[in-house]
Amino acid sequence: DSGVTQTPKHLITATGQRVTLRCSPRSGDLSVYWYQQSLDQGLQFLIQYYNGEERAKGNILERFSAQQFPDLHSELNLSSLELGDSALYFCASSVVPTGYNEQFFGPGTRLTVL
Amino acid sequence: AQSVAQPEDQVNVAEGNPLTVKCTYSVSGNPYLFWYVQYPNRGLQFLLKYITGDNLVKGSYGFEAEFNKSQTSFHLKKPSALVSDSALYFCAVRDDNTGGFKTIFGAGTRLFVKA
Numbered sequence: 645d646s647g648v649t650q651t652p653k654h655l656i657t658a659t660g661q662r663v664t665l666r667c668s669p670r671s672g673d674l675s676v677y678w679y680q681q682s683l684d685q686g687l688q689f690l691i692q693y694y695n696g697e698e699r700a701k702g703n704i705l706e707r708f709s710a711q712q713f714p715d716l717h718s719e720l721n722l723s724s725l726e727l728g729d730s731a732l733y734f735c736a737s738s739v740v741p742t743g744y745n746e747q748f749f750g751p752g753t754r755l756t757v758l
Numbered sequence: 759a760q761s762v763a764q765p766e767d768q769v770n771v772a773e774g775n776p777l778t779v780k781c782t783y784s785v786s787g788n789p790y791l792f793w794y795v796q797y798p799n800r801g802l803q804f805l806l807k808y809i810t811g812d813n814l815v816k817g818s819y820g821f822e823a824e825f826n827k828s829q830t831s832f833h834l835k836k837p838s839a840l841v842s843d844s845a846l847y848f849c850a851v852r853d854d855n856t857g858g859f860k861t862i863f864g865a866g867t868r869l870f871v872k873a
Contacts, residue, residue: 646801677860687802687848687863700860734801743790743852744809747861749801 647671648750650735656756662723665753669716669737675699676718677738677747678710682731693718694741725757760785760853764864771839771871779834779867781849790852791832792861793823797845805847808832819843839871 647670657663669676678690680703689702693712704710707725712718722729732754736747761784771777783789790809794802806817813825823834834847849864 646803648801686865689860689862692860702860736802743861744807746792746804746807747802749794749803751799751801 646748646750648735648737648748650733650750650753652753653751654754654756656758657725658758659725659727661725661757662721663725663755665720665722665733665735665755667718667720667735667737667750669718669735670748673737673739673748674716675738675741676712676716677736678704678718678720679734679736680731681734681752685731687734690720692741699741722755727757730755730757760789760851760862762791762849762851762862762864764847764849764867766867767865768868768870771869773841773871773873774838777836777839777843777869777871779847779849779869781832781834781864783830783832783849783851785851789825789830789832791823791825792850792852793817793821793832793834794848794850794863795845796848796866802848805834839869841871841873844869844871 649668651666675694677692680688690704692700710720732752734752736749738745738747792807793805796802808825816822846866850861853862
């Protein structure tokens with residue numbers, strides 16, 4: 645158990661809908677990362693937050709947004725969902741975002757868009 | 759931009775034999791390299807990292823990795839494979855050229871260890 649929690653574990657929704665994925669980092673970790681894992685794209689970095697502020701952006705679509713709250717939990721919002729958004733979404737955390745520190749991954753949220 | 763390549767989609771090994779999972783990297787500046795493992799229906803788990811120092815890095819579950827600057831490689835190794843090592847392995851590199859510090863992951867190598 646990494647200490648990173650993600651809810652929900654599974655999410656099934658329809659095209660055009662909006663969903664929110666939630667992540668709680670390990671105790672003491674200030675930085676949160678979001679990743680998308682799909683069969684055709686592999687593991688793609690989406691976005692990173694540190695102590696409430698956005699620090700790095702990856703291949704995140706404009707339909708997607710995220711934030712980190714004062715209690716350090718983070719939410720990833722996916723809107724106008726398309727079939728291609730079906731994937732595993734992982735949250736990870738680290739103490740600080742220097743890049744030297746390893747990341748601790750949550751169990752993921754499996755999103756299915758029908 | 760930084761990148762990593764894992765040239766093998768799959769590696770097959772018999773239990774008890776040594777295993778190697780290959781990774782090559784391309785960076786400008788000092789490389790900061792990582793290996794992670796993903797078991798079925800689980801998140802990634804950190805195995806080991808190279809930041810500086812000794813070229814042979816020891817990590818979790820008996821794994822080690824050899825950093826080779828001249829060959830720009832960071833291969834993952836284990837002297838004696840276990841069936842329970844069967845999983846998806848990712849090599850990763852720190853990317854600090856985009857105003858933040860993000861980690862770039864390779865495509866992954868699936869390891870099958872046969873009893």
